[in-house]
Amino acid sequence: SQQGEEDPQALSIQEGENATMNCSYKTSINNLQWYRQNSGRGLVHLILIRSNEREKHSGRLRVTLDTSKKSSSLLITASRAADTASYFCATQKTSGSRLTFGEGTQLTVNP
């Protein structure tokens, strides 16, 4: 079964606007991670939030986690054209176990 599912599948915004992407999952987790993928490239780790955390910030990124709703959101503030990429959430069920990735959200930031 699909553990992480991103919503929306695609998002198009103007430069300077905020972008919000959501991720839902089905089972309990140890942590949830967000990755970014530029077209045709590998994934790059952005941020990790543990199951006992509710919010985390890193530069222009803000991640929230609601374990009661089994969902997370990634907010990119003041977006830039260079933020154009696919964003994936990945869940780790137990400490040290494998990751399960969602299908990703394609973000396009128009200059």
Next chain:
Amino acid sequence: DVKVTQSSRYLVKRTGEKVFLECVQDMDHENMFWYRQDPGLGLRLIYFSYDVKMKEKGDIPEGYSVSREKKERFSLILESASTNQTSMYLCASSLWTSGGGDNEQFFGPGTRLTVL
């Protein structure tokens, strides 16, 4: 700078050929992973390895095998390539910590394989 490298960015093979995809990491990571990525399906785990000479099946191991003879190298083998194995293949590695731990994965640039 930490690095995961893959032997080829683009590869074209014929149906029935044996294909080797190589992945090397320089971070002394114990864990290594092979994924394939297809439109609408996200990343799917093929095989992973927690140590030298160890391997575990992921979600879609059929048609693939792996080899981990050295800690830094993890090879994906397509014994007899088929057209439905045309895909982007991504290798990743992560650190293993005693008792588990939160493990971010470091990815290579990917190999786009086309099987004709």
